[in-house]
Amino acid sequence: MLTVEGLRSAYGPIEVLHGVDLEVRSGEIVTVVGANGAGKTTLLHCLSGTQPISAGRIQFRGDELTTVPAYRRLRRGLAQSPEGRQIFTNLSVEENLRLGAFLYTDERVERDMQDAFAMFPILREKRNLVAGGLSGGQQQMLAIARALMGRPHCLLLDEPSMGLAPLIVAQIFEVVESLRARDVTILLVEQNAYGALKIADRGYVMETGRISMTGPAAELIADPRIREAYLGI
Ligand code: ATP
Secondary structure, eight states: OEEEEEEEEEETTEEEEEEEEEEEOTTOEEEEEOOTTSSHHHHHHHHHTSSOOSEEEEEETTEEOTTSOHHHHHHHTEEEEOTTOOOOTTSBHHHHHHHHTTTOOSTHHHHHHHHHHHHOHHHHHTTTSBGGGSOHHHHHHHHHHHHHTTOOSEEEEEOTTTTOOHHHHHHHHHHHHHGGGGTOEEEEEESOHHHHHHHOSEEEEEETTEEEEEEEHHHHHHOHHHHHHTSOO
C-alpha cells in the first residue's frame, strides 16, 4: 500500500531524516516507535505532504506520491490524525466530523457519521457540544473519527496515546486495533512502544532519523535490546 525509499528531510540546514525505508502492506497495522525527537512526526508530515523532502520516494497504492501536493493526498486515500489531535475546539463534535468529510457531498457522509458514532458512542452523546469541552481521550477519539470521515485507505496516526491516562491509552489502542475490521491500513507512530507494538503486525524502530531495527511486532517486543531501551523491562 505504502512504500518509502531513501526518504530524507531537513529543517533548514539540519537534516533530521537520513534515508528512511519503510513499507506498509494493505490491511496491516505498522508502528514506528522511537524516542522523543527521533523523527517520527517528521516522517508522517513527509508522507502527508506537509513537510518537504530532499531525497527519496514515496509510493502509495501503486502510484508515485512523492510530488503529489498535500491537498491531493487525502483524495488519494491517505489521511493523517496529527500529533496533539488538532481538533477545532470552538466547533461542535459534529462540525469537526463534517470537516473531516469536506471532500464529499454525497449521502454517504451521513452514514459515515453514524459509523463514527457507532464506533465512539460518546461522540454521539456529545455531538452538539463544543469539542474543546471533551476530555483528552474523547478528543483523541474525535481526531481519529474525523480522519476516518475522509474515507482513507491508509491512516497515519501520530502519537494517539500522548498525555492520556493509562486506562484511556488502553481504550485508544483497542479502538485503533478495531480499525483492522474496517479495512483501514494503519501507520502508527508512538513513544508508547509497548502499547503500539502489542496491536501492530510489524514495527520499525527509529533512532535519530534512521530505522535501526524492523521485524514482526511480536519479535520486537521479545528483543532484549528493545525491552531495555524502549519497554523499560
Ligand atoms: P516527538 O515524539 O517529540 O514528536 P518525533 O520522533 O516525532 O518526536 P520529530 O518531531 O519528527 O521527532 O523531530 C525530529 C527532529 O527534528 C528533532 O530533533 C526536532 O527537534 C527537529 N524538529 C522538529 N520540528 C522542527 C521544526 N519545525 N524546526 C526545526 N526542527 C524541528
